[in-house]
Amino acid sequence: MIKSSIFFDPLIPTSIIMLVVALAFILLFFCLVRRLSGWFWRGCAVVFVLMALANPALKTEDRQSESDVVIIIIDRTSSQQLKNRPNQNVKALEHIVSMLQARANTMMRIIEVGDTPGNKGSLLMSNLANVIAEEPQNRLAGVVIISDGQIHDADLAPIMGFPLHLLLTGEPKDWDRRLVIKNAPGFAILGEPVVISVMLEDQGAAPKESLAELFLSVDENPSTPYNIPLNKFVKIEVPLVHGGINVLQFSTPEISGELTGQNNSAVIQINAVRERLRVLLVSGVPHPGERTWRNLLKSDSNVDLVHFTILRPPGKKDDVPVTELSLIAFPTRELFLEKINEFDLIIFDRYKRRGLLPAAYFESISEYVRQGGAILVAAGPDFAGVNSLYRSPLGSILPGRPTSRVFEEPILPVVTDLGQKHPITQGLEDFAPEQGWGRWMRQIELEATSGDILMTGKQEKPLLLVDRVGAGRVSLLASDHAWLWDRGFEGGGPQAELLRRLAHWSMKEPELEEEALFAASSEAGLRVTRRSIKNDGILELEVTAPNGDSISSNFDEIAPGRYQALISNDQQGVYRLRSNELEVVAALGPTAPREFVQTIASADPFGPVLKKTGGSVNLISSALPKLRNIRSGRPAYGRGWIGLIKRDAYTTQGIKINQLLPSWVYLLLALSSLVFGWIREGR
Numbered sequence: 133m134i135k136s137s138i139f140f141d142p143l144i145p146t147s148i149i150m151l152v153v154a155l156a157f158i159l160l161f162f163c164l165v166r167r168l169s170g171w172f173w174r175g176c177a178v179v180f181v182l183m184a185l186a187n188p189a190l191k192t193e194d195r196q197s198e199s200d201v202v203i204i205i206i207d208r209t210s211s212q213q214l215k216n217r218p219n220q221n222v223k224a225l226e227h228i229v230s231m232l233q234a235r236a237n238t239m240m241r242i243i244e245v246g247d248t249p250g251n252k253g254s255l256l257m258s259n260l261a262n263v264i265a266e267e268p269q270n271r272l273a274g275v276v277i278i279s280d281g282q283i284h285d286a287d288l289a290p291i292m293g294f295p296l297h298l299l300l301t302g303e304p305k306d307w308d309r310r311l312v313i314k315n316a317p318g319f320a321i322l323g324e325p326v327v328i329s330v331m332l333e334d335q336g337a338a339p340k341e342s343l344a345e346l347f348l349s350v351d352e353n354p355s356t357p358y359n360i361p362l363n364k365f366v367k368i369e370v371p372l373v374h375g376g377i378n379v380l381q382f383s384t385p386e387i388s389g390e391l392t393g394q395n396n397s398a399v400i401q402i403n404a405v406r407e408r409l410r411v412l413l414v415s416g417v418p419h420p421g422e423r424t425w426r427n428l429l430k431s432d433s434n435v436d437l438v439h440f441t442i443l444r445p446p447g448k449k450d451d452v453p454v455t456e457l458s459l460i461a462f463p464t465r466e467l468f469l470e471k472i473n474e475f476d477l478i479i480f481d482r483y484k485r486r487g488l489l490p491a492a493y494f495e496s497i498s499e500y501v502r503q504g505g506a507i508l509v510a511a512g513p514d515f516a517g518v519n520s521l522y523r524s525p526l527g528s529i530l531p532g533r534p535t536s537r538v539f540e541e542p543i544l545p546v547v548t549d550l551g552q553k554h555p556i557t558q559g560l561e562d563f564a565p566e567q568g569w570g571r572w573m574r575q576i577e578l579e580a581t582s583g584d585i586l587m588t589g590k591q592e593k594p595l596l597l598v599d600r601v602g603a604g605r606v607s608l609l610a611s612d613h614a615w616l617w618d619r620g621f622e623g624g625g626p627q628a629e630l631l632r633r634l635a636h637w638s639m640k641e642p643e644l645e646e647e648a649l650f651a652a653s654s655e656a657g658l659r660v661t662r663r664s665i666k667n668d669g670i671l672e673l674e675v676t677a678p679n680g681d682s683i684s685s686n687f688d689e690i691a692p693g694r695y696q697a698l699i700s701n702d703q704q705g706v707y708r709l710r711s712n713e714l715e716v717v718a719a720l721g722p723t724a725p726r727e728f729v730q731t732i733a734s735a736d737p738f739g740p741v742l743k744k745t746g747g748s749v750n751l752i753s754s755a756l757p758k759l760r761n762i763r764s765g766r767p768a769y770g771r772g773w774i775g776l777i778k779r780d781a782y783t784t785q786g787i788k789i790n791q792l793l794p795s796w797v798y799l800l801l802a803l804s805s806l807v808f809g810w811i812r813e814g815r
Contacts, residue, residue, distance in 0.1 A: 196783050197237060297750065308732060313400060314331070339389075343362065502604055570621045
């Protein structure tokens, strides 16, 4: 396409030309007022001179027209798969494409937007902004979006100088019921009921009902039914019967006619923890490591500590009257007989038999352990003597027997092969300084009689033993010099971490179980971790999906005693996992998928964008609009039609510039005008 136009390329500055024009007009006006003859021809001479100075030229452009760009965005998210919306998508797209194909000089960009990872919902505006950034603004004629209107990034809409039109899916009579959970805690106290607010919300043209059924299942146990009012939050008490993760699944039956049943259930996970851990610390001879235990237990806000310490042994000779040794008698009977079951852990730190605690008390402690309690013995040199705790009724539950020998020399603690797998000592080497752990200066020689040896010391003799007795647990540390690590002796070591794990394993914390199965959801799927200290093989993972399908997967060893498997599945809901004798349930996916929070089609989220661009909303189920070409700034829609801007954009392929007339022609014309004016004046 050839386009010609005239433009001026002045030979002198434009300001001088304008000054000459002004002076010429003044003189000509003077001549006209005085009725001087020849003024017309003199004016023509000035005009020709000015034209010569302005230097008019003819510009010829070789232009190539560019097509208008129309962006079509199709919402393919989960909410657009409901009922007859997929068919409406196809119908609307075919209609728009056919009309744009008939529109001259038009190019279409069709963008499909699906679900986004991370439960972010429909991000149509973000995708639109990316497409607009790729196209020249002078070619964009408009945007057509086919969607149910439920977008979640309306505030990210780009600035548009063209209309945006929404073709809305859905039906006016659509309705849906969804389950809403509010204030679901991530943690709760074990043994206490958790109060959760639940609502069954009806959206759209729902039938008139007042009550609906709700079912609650904990860890996929048999469901508990409730009848609750609609559209109103109801508080439900849920008991948590075991520590660790409890999976709660709420559901309501799908009713005939509602859009979807995918928002009729919700899964939440609550970590049940103990409110307070009660620890009884019994200290014998005062020594530098005594404060280590006290500081460790006091630093944990979840631990209630009762410290029973002997400051004046019976064999000590001084003149202080017995009545002045304490204000009140220590309640040993209440602690070791009547209220012993209130404690989660009893620690004996360098304690030896002195006659202060009768044998009946130790019998009570032994029975307390067999019934589910826990004791931890930090042995000092007295453990090897005749007054050793091993020679009390506690000896029947301790995993190590003293040989009466004490190593009073430097020893280096070493984690055994079994300890590399055990959660108490697994990974302790990661806490070692560059030069390695510091040495301890004393060890009581033991012979292991039961349990597991996690650490060894001098001559590979047991240094740390743990065992299960009945329903309880027992730990035996054959040294009272762990405090040297806390003081940084020879670089120190993970004293606090070791003692913390040891205490929490004794108190049956779920994350420190030797045989355990854990599951956590991730973007890739369900990540399952298996922990085991057994030498025999780990069986494959058996998975029961939410729809009842069975899946099998193999574990991969990622560390000594730790195995992992990844379950990739698009189904969201509760999974039942089984490995060997262990079984656990886990939830995959968000509690409430964002795509199904609002399922009724609505143009409300598009309201601000449509107002700024002058666009329109058209319900696909009613009628599809026709297309019209409009000029920028004119109304973009009317009854039965939507408008797209006719841009007429082009690119210039070449430019040719020619002088309109040679300069000598202008000079000849100016001289001729002066001659005619002189002749006219001479008459």
